[in-house]
Amino acid sequence: MKQFRPNTFRLGFMLFLCVALFGTLFVKLFIVQFINANEFNQRAKQQYRKPNEEIPATRGEIFDRNGIRLVTNSITYDLVCEPEKISNPDGMGEAISSAIGIEPKIVQDRLKGIGGTKSYTIIKKNLDSKIADKIRSFGFKGIWLETRFVRSYPQQNLASPLIGFTGNDNHGKYGLEIDFDKELSGESGLRTYPMDSKGIAGRTYKVLKPVINGKSLYLTIDNTIQFVVEEELERTCKEWNAKGGACVVMNPQTGEIIACVSYPTYNLNDALNSNDNQRRNRALNYVYEPGSVFKGIVTAAALELGKIDDNFTADCAGRTVFKGYRLFCNNRHGHQEKLAEELKNSCNMAFMKIGQLIGKDLCRFVNDFGFGKKTGTGAHEESGLVKNSRSWDDVTIATVSYGQGVSVTPLQLAQAYSALANGGVLMKPILVQQIYDPNKGTFERNAPQPIRQVVSKKTADHVLRLLTEVVDMKEDGVHQAKIPGYSVAGKTGTTPKTTASGDYQFSKFDCSFCGIVPSDPLAPQKFVVLVTIDEPYKTTASGGRINPFGSTTAAPCFKRIAERILSDLRIAPKEIK
Incomplete structure (x- = not known):
């Protein structure tokens, strides 16, 4: 039997290979851990760095009705x-x-x-x-x-309380910029940069999610008319040292808002240096008791129900006690035999009587004319305040009949008067005419939308005739709204402001005028202008206070605005016979 002898050469060779292999591995580890540690650390960071990148969407622009840029990037x-x-x-x-x-x-x-x-x-x-x-x-x-991309406002102050501005994140903070932020913002996309074998991202990329750019807004606002109204409203507010003011210009046949003005304004390119009073869009968010300008609406309701006619009579002693409450008129008008005279006198006692004839149906008409609810422009707006129908008692009916006990916004009042100018049909106010989608190349248009027939055309035309007579009466202060060569229908309002507890302050007033021009029911083109001045006042040379009225503050402002709009729209004059 042969004796086993190990192959020492083969064993030695295998041992050498093992030592060499582990030695090489040790040297490599030493190099990685100590000599080239920084290089491999950078490669590791690069490998774990996310290769995906957001593709920011381009924010949509804002234009006026004629394509003039109000907001760009x-x-x-x-x-x-x-x-x-x-x-x-x-x-x-x-x-x-x-x-x-x-x-x-x-x-x-x-x-x-x-x-x-x-x-x-x-x-x-x-x-x-x-x-x-x-x-x-x-x-x-x-x-x-x-x-x-950052927002740029080439018109600076123009329509600033309406338009608003964006924050550092390029999302809306105020005005239309936040009201339509979803449409304007679009959606960001996503791209990835493929990495090479060393884990380094390349320069070429692959789109994982396509960017959806923001949509652009085309407003119903006319840039030129907006400028005119802002100029005249500022002039009035400064002349009367007013806290602020608002004006709405509407096309009564379509509901389009041609001008939406609030004073004071601010430079949108320097928005951070503005204050809350400047940023406030009073045209949509100023809530106040309208006063006598509301009597045009009450007149329409009474005529529609057949409760009064042109020969309606009323007596006025300047004050009365009604259901335990003291109610006042601005003067003692005595016996009045014509409805137009009572409108001219702006008699509270006469309209209390009219209100009682209408009864609780007045609540229905107030709601049907659009008060107490938002108009649906898409912009931020207040709804005003109209009591629930179950809360309407005789005192509520009496005070609402002359424009107190109900709160409105300038836009709501302009919308209601537009119904009178449009044959009794209330139209939904339109602020955004159309929205352009650059991703599809399509326009989404906001078509005129009738809401309801509030009163008949016969009644609406009747009220226009009465309010035209009021403006034509030379002995009345509202005559300051008359424009030679044009028919003008309108009504003033002067209301004391209330305190937080609900008490009236007879040193602070809201003064208004709402006018329709031309007021001829057959006129093919007309517009409604509502002017509201917040806390106007003047002092005499001796320091005495001059009490403001709608006829001395808002009515003259309306006239200047309407004259310039008539010229801009090229509406020819027609002498009134």
Whole structure:
């Protein structure tokens, strides 16, 4: 039997291979862990860095009805850096600071990651294209420019309380910018940068989710008429030292809002320096008791029900006690034999009597004319205040009949008078004429929308005739609204403001005028103008106070506005026989 002898050569060779293999592995690990640690650390960071990037959507623009830009987008640049890739922050900081107007020490600190992170630090935002070109010319590594779109308002103050503005995130904060933020914003897309075998993202990308750019708004506002109204309203508010004012111009046949004005205004390009009073859109959100201007609506309700006619008589002693409440008129008008005379006198006692004849049906008419609810423009607006029908007692009916005990917005009042100018048909107010979708190249139009027939055409035309007579009466202050060559129907309102507890302040007033021109029912083209002045006052040379009225504040403002609109729309005059 043979004795087994191990092959020492083969065993030695295998042992050598094992030692060499483990030795090589050890050396490699040593190199990775100690010699090339920084290089592999950077590769690891790059590999775990997300290769996906958001594609920002372009925010939609806003235009007037004629295509004039009210809001657009401007390109701005943010200068950012990756401090860990910057080898000479002090030298780079000196050069960059001279271009962007920041002290070198601040720039140098940011290049070192102070105020940010080692992988991403913002040096300065909102650089223009000239400065961006200067930065590019340096050719520095570790810094780059990020492009952003920011809002730009070429008309500056025009319609500023209506339009509003965006925040730093380019989303709406006020006005139409926030009311239609969803439509204007669009949806961001997503792209990915494929990585190579070393885990480094390439320059080419693949779209994972396509961007959906924001839609643009085309308003019913006429840029020129808006400017005219703003100019005249500001003139009146300054002349009367008013706290503020509002004006709405409407096309009664379509419901389109031609001008939506609030005073004071502010520069949209410097919105952060504005205050709440300037940002407030009074045309849609100022809630007040309308006073005697409401009598035009009450007259329509009474005529529609057949409760009164042109020969309606009433007596006025200037005050009365009704159901235990003291109710007042602005004067002692005595015996009045004509409805037009009672409208001219703006007699509260006469309209209390009319209100009692209407009864609780008045609540129905008030609601049918659109009061107590939002008009549905899509913009933020108040609904006003109309009591629930079950809460209407005789006192409520009496006070609402002369415009107290009910609260409205300027837009609601303009809408109601537009129904009178439109044969009794209430139209839904339109603020956005159409919306353009750039992704599909299509327009979505808001067509005129009748809401209801509030009163008959016969009644509406009758009220127009009565209110035209009121403006034509030379002995009345409202005659200041008359425009030579045109028929004008309208009514004033002067209402004391209330305190938080509900008491009337007879030193502070809301003064209004709502007018229709031309008021001829057969006129092919007409418009409604509602002017409201908040707390107007004047003082005499001796320091005495001049009490304001709708006839002395809002009516003259209406006249100047209407004259300029008639000229702009080229509506020819026609002498009234």
